Amino acid sequence: MPGENLTRVEARERADIIAVDSYTVELDLMRGDTVFGTTTTVAFAATHGSSTFIDAITAKVHSITLNGAELDPTTVSDGIRIALDNLLEANVLTVVADGAYTNTGEGLHRFVDPVDGEVYLYTQFEVPDARRMFSVFEQPDLKATFQFTVKAPARWQVVSNQTTPAPTPHADGSATWVFAPTPRISSYITAIVAGPYDVVRSELTSSDGRVIPLGVFCRASLAEYLDADYIFEKTRQGFAYYEEKFDYAYPFEKYDQLFVPEFNAGAMENAGAITFTETYIFRSKVTDAIRERRVVTILHELAHMWFGDLVTMRWWNDLWLNESFAEYASTLATAEATEWTEAWTTFAATEKSWAYRQDQLPSTHPIVAEIRDLDDVQVNFDGITYAKGGSVLKQLGAWVGQEQFLAGVSQYFKKHAFGNTEVSDLMVELEATSGRDLSSWTKLWLQTAGVNTLRPVLGTDADGTITEFAVAQTAPVDWPTIRPHRLAIGFYNLVGGALERVHRLELDVDGTRTEVPELVGRPRPDLILINDDDLAYAKIRLDEDSMRVAIAHLKSITNPLARSLVWASVWDSTRDAETTASDFIDLVLGNIATETESTTTRTVLGQLQLAAAAYTAPAHRQRQLDRIAAAMWNLAKEASAGSDNQFQFLRSFAQVASTDVDLAIVAQVRSGEIALDGLDIDTDLGWDLLIALAGGGKATAAEIDAYLASDNTSTGQQSAAHAHAALPTPEAKNAAWASAFDADTAPNTIVRATGMGFLKVNDTALLEPFVARYFENITRVWKARSFSIASALITGYYPSPLFSQSLVDATNTWLAANPEEPALRRLVVENLAGIERALIAQALDASAVDTMTKD
Template identity: 70%
Template sequence: MPGENLTRIEAQERAALITVQSYEVTLDLTAGPETFGSETTVHFTATPGSSTFIDAITRTVHSVTLNGVALDPSDVSDGIRIQLDGLAAENTLTVVTDAEYTNTGEGLHRFVDPVDNEVYLYSQFEVPDSRRVFTVFEQPDLKATFAFTVTAPGAWEVISNSATPEPTDAGNGDKTWAFAPTHTISSYITALVAGPYAVVRSELTSSDGRVIPLGLFSRKSLFEYLDTDYLFEKTRQGFEYFEGKFNFPYPFDKYDQMFVPEFNAGAMENAGAVTFTETYVFRSKVTDAIKERRVVTVLHELAHMWFGDLVTMKWWNDLWLNESFAEWASTMATAEATEWTEAWTTFAVMEKSWAYKQDQLPSTHPITATINDLEDVQVNFDGITYAKGGSVLKQLVAWVGRDEFFTGVAAYFQKHQWGNTELNDLMVELEASSGRDLTEWTKLWLETAGVNTLRPEITVDDSGTITGFTVLQTAAADYPTIRPHRLAIGFYDLADGTLVRTHRVEIDVDGEQTDVPSLLGRQRPDLVLLNDDDLAYAKIRLDPASQEVALENLSAIENPLARAIIWGAVWDATRDAETAARDFITLVLGNVATESESTTLRTVLGQVVLAATYYVAEEFRTATIKEVGDALWSLARHAEAGTDEQFQFVKFFAALATTESQLASVAALRDGTAPLDRLLIDTDLAWELLIALVAGGKAGAAEIDAALAADNTATGAQSAAQARAAIPTREGKQAAWSSLIDVDTAPNTIVRVTAAGFLRANDTTLLEPFVDQYFAMLQPVWAARSFSIAEKLVLGLYPAPLANQALVTATRTWLDANPEPLALRRLVIENLAGVERALAAQARDAE
C-alpha cells in the first residue's frame, strides 16, 4: 500500500488549485482476463502556472497528453499518480492506460461463475478506488460530470449511473455503449457493472411526476432466487417515504439495484446504480433477522441518493454523517413504511450493541473523527461511524423535535444540492428549524469520544412511595465527558404474568446527577427502566430491585424494545466484568425460548456463545460449553416446528457442538436419520452442519469434496474453504494459513471464510503455533496486499480464541516494536482489547 495514500492536506491544496468540469472515460473490456483498456479525458480549470497531480493506479501508462502536448509517461507517472506541471487556466488532459481487474472487491472486480464459466464485473470505488479504473482527481469535493463509453461482449448487460443506451456494433460480437454524462457527482459514487446479468425491470412515478425506471440484476445462476416483486415493493415504499420526508424528489434519472458476487460490504450507494452483496439473494432459508436487515440495507442505500450523493461531504471526516444519516433514516423508514415495524428494536439490539462495543475500544474516536489521510478513513468504517452516529442522530431528533429535524434536512437539501458540505452546514439548518442552539450539543456529542453510563438512584418510604429519584451519570476515566441526554423513564408492573408499562416520563438528563421530581409521590413499580424507547445513546444499569425482577421475568416483558434494552444492559454489565459470564448465560437460557424478535434472538445467542467460549473462567469453560450446547439442542427440539426460532437454535447449536453426543445429533440432522419436524436441511444449512462435523473431527476432506461436487457454486466453494480450514489438525491449520499468507491469489470472500474456519478450533491449543507466525506476517502483508485483503488477514487470523495472557504479552511486544503504520497498529490494538476484556471477564467469572 505505500504510495497509494492521500493526505487531507494534499487534497485541500489540490482543491485550492483546480476545479473539474467533466470526465470522458472510454473502457475496453474485451482485452482479456487480466487488464482492460482505459482512456480518460478530463476538462478542468486551474491557477495558471500551478502544478498538481492526478490519480491513476495502472499496469501501464501508454500516453499522457496535457493541452495538446505529449508528456513522457516514464517521467510523469509512477503507476499511482501522474504529475501535471505548468497548468493553464483551462486544461484538457487525456491519459491512455491499461488497468487491472481485481479479485479483492476494490476497483473493477472480475468474477468467473463456476456454474457456467460466465464472467461478471462490478466496480467498488469507495474510498479511493475509481483511480483503479480511470484517471481521476480522487477526492469527494472535486465533483464533475462523467460520461462513460464502454466496449464489451455484445451479450452482456452494461450498467452505469446514467440510463443504459442502445449499443452500437463494435465488431467481433462486441458492442459499445455510450452513456450520457451523469449529474455533477463525486468519483467514488460512479459505477460500472457489466456481464451477462439477468434483469427484471419496472418503474415508478416520482413526486415531481417523472417516471423513474427501475432494474433488479443478479447472476444468471442465482436469478431464480431473486424475489423481485418484494424488492420492488420495498423500493417503492422507500421512494414514497423519503420523497415525502425530505420534500425533495428523487435526484437521479433511474434506479438500478444489482446483486453482485464477492462483495466486500453490504451495499454501495453508487448514484442510481446501487450494488449489493449477493448474500441477499436467498438460495436457502435465512433467518427473519437477515430478511429484515436486507430491507434496512435497501432503504439505507436509497437514503444515500439524497444524503451523500446529491449533497456530499467535503472530506472524509464527515463520512460519519453520510453513513449515520442513512442508518437512522433507513431504520425510520423500515419501521414506518414497511411491515418490519419493530426496526427500532433491531437497531437497539444490533447497531447500538456494535456502537457501545466500538466506543469502549482503545481506538475509539469522536464521531467527527480526525481523518488525516486515506488510511485513516479506511479503518473508520466502524461502529462509531455507522452505529454510534446513527444513535446520536436519533438523540438529536429527540432533542430538536422530529418535525423540526425533517424541516431542517429538507432545507439542507435545497440549499446544497449537487454541492459539498461540512457538518456545520447541516447544523445551521437544524438550528433555524428548531430554534435550539446546537453548538454545545455538537461539541459534547460529536467532538468527544466514549459512552456514558446511566443508573437510577431511588429511595422509597415504608409504603413503597418514591421519595427520591435521581439519574446518575458517569463516564470512563479516559473519556470523562458528561453529556446531555433526552430520554424516557418507564415504570413496569407485573399483571397476569406480564410486565406492562404503566407510566412513562420523558426528561432531559444533564450533569452527573439529575433529579426527577415528577416521579416523587408515585408508587414504586416492579421494574424501572432508564432509556425506555431507546432515545438516548448511553449504557444503562438497572437498580438492584429492578434487576432482580428483570432476571426472573425478562420473557414476561411484552414490549420487544424494552426487552432488548434489558438484554443489552445485562450484556454490557457482563462485558464490563460487573456480571459473571455464567450468570448471563443462565439468564439467556432461562428466557430466550420465548423471544419473538429475530434479530434480538440472533444477537443474544451470539452473545451467549461468546460468553461461553471467551468470558467463562477456564476451569468452568468446557463444562459450560457443553451445558450451552445441550440447552440449545433442547431448545431446538422443543421450539415450534418450522419457525425462525427453531432454525436459529439449530444454527447456534451447530456452531457450539463439541461433545460426542452433540456431534452425533448434528450428523443425524444432516443425514436425515433424526430430523426435526419441518426443519429443511437445505444446501446452506447442510454446509453449516458439515463444518461443525469437520471441526469436531467427525468428517474430513472426502466429505468436503463430496459436498462441493454436489454444490459446485461460488457459495459452495466458500463453504468448502471454510470447512477445510476447520480441520482440527496441525497440518490442516497450517494448510489454511499457507493458502492465505504464502500465496496472494485467493479472492476476498475466500480469504474471509478461510480465516473464519482457521479460527474455529474446539481445541484452541491448535492455534498456539501460529502466534509467532501471526506477528511475523503483519508488516509484510500490510505492505504487499490491498487494504481490503490486509485488513481481513490482520483481523481474521489473530488467534483470539486462545484468550490468554501469553497472547496479550506477544501482542504488546509487537506493538512496542512497531510504532508504524498507525492504521495497522489500530487493528492490532483492537484485537488486543478483545483479549484483555475476555481476561477481565474470566477473572470476574472465577470469583
C-alpha cells in the same frame, strides 16, 4: 499500500489549485482476463503555472497528453500518480493505460461463475478506488460530470449511473455503449457493472412526475432465487417516504439495484446503480433477521441518493454525514413505511450494540473524526460512523422535533444540491427550522468520544414507597465528557404473568446526578428501566432488584423494544465485568425460548456464545459450553415447527457442539436420521452442519470435497474453504494459513471464509504456533496487499480464541516495536482490547464460582 495513500493536506492543496469540469472515460473490456483498456480525458481549470497530480493506479501507461503536449509516462507516472506541471487556466488531459482487474472487491472486480463459466464485473470505488479504473482526482470535493463509453461482449448487460443506451454492435461479437454524462457527482459513487446479468425491470413515478426506470439484476445462475417483486415493493415504499419527508424529488434519472458476487460490504450507494452483496438473494432458508436487514439495507442505500450522493461531504472526516444519516433515515423508513414495524427494536439490538462496543475500544473517536489520510478513513467505516451517529441523530430528532429536523434536512438538500458540505452546513439549517442553538450539542455529541453510563439511584421506605430517585451519570476516564440526554424512565410490574409498563416519565438528564422528584412517593415497581423507548445514546444499568427480576422474568416483558433494552443492559454489564458471564448465560437460557424478534434472538445467541467462549472462567468453560449445547438442542426440538426460532436454535446448537454425543446429533440431523418438523436441511444449512462436524473432527476433507462437488457454486466454494480450515489438525491450520498469508491469489470472500474456519477450534492449542507467525507477517501484508485483503488478514486471523495473557504480552511487544502505520496499529489495538476485556471478565466469573463453591 503506503504509496497509494493520500493525505488531507494534499487533498486540500489540490482543491485550492484545480476545479474539475468533466471526465470522458473509454473502457475496453475485450482485452482478456487480467487487464482492460482505459482511456480518460479530463477537462479542468487550474491556477496558471501550478503543479499537481492525478491519481491513476495502472498496470501500464501507454501515453499521457496534457494540453496537446506528450508527456513521458516513465518520467511522470509511478503507476499510482501522474505528475502534472505548468498547468494552464483551462486544461485537457488524456491518459491511455491498461488497468488491472481485481479479485479483492476493490476497483473493477472480475468474477468467473463456477456454475457456468460466465464472467461478471462490477466496480467498488469507495474510498479511493475509482483510480483503479480510470485516471481521476480522487477526492470527494472535486466533483465533475462523468461520461462512460464501454466496449464489451454484445450479449452482456452494461450498467452505469445513467440510463443504459442501446449498444452499437461490432462484427467481432462486441458492442459499444455510450452513456450520457452524469450530473456533477463525486468519483467514488460512479459505477460500471457488466456481464450476462439477469434483469427484471419496472418503473415508478416520482413526486415531480418523472417516470423513474427500475431494474433488479443478479447473476444468471441465481435468477431463480431473485424475488424482484418484493425488492421493487420496498423500493417504491422508500421512494414515496423519502420524497415526502425530504420534500425533494429523487435526484437521478433511473434506479438500478444490482446483486453482485464477492462483495466486501452490504451495499454501495453508487448514484442510480446500487450494488448489493448477493448474499441478499436467498437460495436457502435464512432468518427473519436477515430478511429485515435486507430491507433496511435497501432503504439505507436509497437514503444515500440524497444524503451522500446529491450532497456530499467535503472530506472524509464528515463521512458520518453520509452514513449516520442513512442509518437513521433507513430505520425510520423501515419502521414507518414497511411491514417491519419493530425496526427500532432491531436498531437497538444490532446498531446500538455495535456502537457501544466500538465506543469502548481504545481506538474510539468523535463522530466527526480526525481523518489525516486515506488509511484513516479506511478503518473508520465503523460503529461510530454508522451506528453511534445514527443513534445521536435519532436523539437530535427527538430534541429539536422530528418535523423540524426533517424540514432542516430538506433545506440542506435544496441549498447544497450537487455540492459539498461540512457538518456546520447541516447544523445551520437545523438551527433555522428548530430555533435551537446547536453549538453546544455539536461539541458534546459530535466532537467528543466515549459513551456515558446511566444508573438509577433510589431509596424506599418499609412499604416500598420511593423516597428518593435520581439518575447518576458517569463517563470513562479517557473520555470524561458528561452529556445531556433526553430519555424516558419506565416502571414495569408483573401483572397476570406479564411484565407490563405501568408508568413512564420523559425528562432531560444532565450532569453527574439528576434528581427526579416526580417519581418520589410512587410505589417501587418490579423493574425500573432507564432509557425506556431507547431515546438516548448511553449504556444503562439495572439496579439489583431489577436485575433479579430481569433474570427471572425477561421473557415476560411484552414490549419487544423494552426486552431488547434489558438484554443489552445485562450484556453491557457482562462485558464490563459487573455481571458474571455465568449470570448472563442463566439469563439467556431462561428467557430466549419465547423471544419474538428475530434480530434480538440472533444478537443474543451470538453474545451467548462469546460469553461462554471468552468471558467464563477457563476451569468451567467446557461445562458451560456443554450446557449451552444441550439447551439449544432442547429449544430447537421444542420450538414451533418451521419457526425462525427453531432454525436459529439449531444453528446455534451446531456452532457450540463439541462433545461426541452432540456432534453425533449434528451428523444425524444432517443425514436426516433425526428430523425436526417443518425444517428442511437445505444446501446452506447442510454446509453449516458440515462445518460444525469438520470443526469437531467428525468430517473429513474428502467429505467436504464431495459436498462441494454437489454445490460447486460461489457460496459452496466459500463454505468449503471454511470447512477445510476448521478441520482440527495442524496440517489443516497450516494449509489455511498458507493459502492466505503465503499466497496472494485467493479472492476476498475465500480469504474471509478461510479465516472463520481457521479460528474455529475446540482445542485452542492448535492456534499457539501462529501467535509468533502472526506478528512476523502483519507488517508485510499491510504493505503488500490491498486494504480489503490486509484488513481481513489482520482482523480475521488474529488468534483470539486463545484469550490468554501470553497473547496479550505478544501483542503489546509488537505494538511497542512498531510505532509506525497508525491504521495498522489501530486494527491490532482493537484485537488486543477484546482479549484484555475477556481476561477481566474471566477473573470476575472465576471469583464468583469460587464463592459459590465455598458457600
